[in-house]
Amino acid sequence: MGGEGGVDEATWSWRRRLFAWEEELVGDLRLLLQSVTLQVDMVDRRLWRLETSSVYTVRSAYKLMSDNAPDDEAVSEPYLWPKEVPMKVVLFAWRFLRDRLPTKDNLYLLDVIGFDAQLCVGGCGEVETSAHLLLHCNVFGAVWNHIFRWIGVSTFMPCDASSLFYHFNFIGGAAKSRRFILQVIWFATVSEIWKERNNRVFKNKIKSLTFMWLNGKYVSLPSKYHGWWLSPFAILGIG
Numbered sequence: 001m002g003g004e005g006g007v008d009e010a011t012w013s014w015r016r017r018l019f020a021w022e023e024e025l026v027g028d029l030r031l032l033l034q035s036v037t038l039q040v041d042m043v044d045r046r047l048w049r050l051e052t053s054s055v056y057t058v059r060s061a062y063k064l065m066s067d068n069a070p071d072d073e074a075v076s077e078p079y080l081w082p083k084e085v086p087m088k089v090v091l092f093a094w095r096f097l098r099d100r101l102p103t104k105d106n107l108y109l110l111d112v113i114g115f116d117a118q119l120c121v122g123g124c125g126e127v128e129t130s131a132h133l134l135l136h137c138n139v140f141g142a143v144w145n146h147i148f149r150w151i152g153v154s155t156f157m158p159c160d161a162s163s164l165f166y167h168f169n170f171i172g173g174a175a176k177s178r179r180f181i182l183q184v185i186w187f188a189t190v191s192e193i194w195k196e197r198n199n200r201v202f203k204n205k206i207k208s209l210t211f212m213w214l215n216g217k218y219v220s221l222p223s224k225y226h227g228w229w230l231s232p233f234a235i236l237g238i239g
Helices: 020-033 058-068 087-097 104-109 130-136 143-151 161-170 176-214 221-230 232-236
Strands: none
Touching: 020 176, 087 161, 087 176, 130 161, 130 176, 143 176, 161 176
8 A cells, every 4th residue: 555654545446436424534544643653674464462363353353342332321222223324324323332443542552643643633632532522522522512502502511422421312301203303413523523533634644744844945844834834825825
C-alpha cells in the first residue's frame, strides 16, 4: 500500500466502487494505519500474539473477546437491533457500547499513537475516549442538549455509553411507539457524532501534512501555524 515513511493512500485501489458503509470502514482502517511506517528492508510476515505458535486461532480470538466483554444487561437487550436502522449503524453502535471504536485512547493502548496524541479532536483538552467523545465533550457531546430540547424532555447526562442507551430509550415512558422513535433518534445521533469526529480528524491531518511539506518553500510558515489552519492563501499573501 505504500513505501518507506508511511502508508500511501494514493496507491489504494478497489475492484469496484465502495459502498458508503465500506468507505466508513476504510476510514477506520486509515486511522489505525496513520502512524504506521513501512520499512523496505524488512520482510512482511503474519503474527498472532495470542498464540505461542504466532498462528491465528478462533479459540484465542474468542477468548480475548469473552475476557474483555463488559457485563452489561442493557447492551444485550433486543431493542439494540431495530430493523429500521441501517445495519452499518447498528454495528457501529454495538462497537460503541462495547468500547471497540478506534478512539484515541484505544489507539494508544494498541501502540498505534503516542501518549501525547490522545487528546480529543474537539480541542477540549481531554483524552478522547468513547464516553468522552459521544457523551461529555463540550463540542461533540453537547449535541445531546439540542436533542433533549428537540424531543421536549429535561433530563441528565448519564456517565457512560450503556447507561445513556438504556436511559434514552425510556425517558419518554414505556409506550412502545414512543420508545421506537427514541431508539432511532439515539442511533442517528451517535452515528453523526462519530462521522463529524472523523471529518475533523482527516481535515486536521490534511492541514498538518501540507503545512509540513511546504515549510521548505515558505520559510515564514513555522511561525504561522494557526494562520495556516484558518486560511492558507491569506497567510502566504496569495490572492
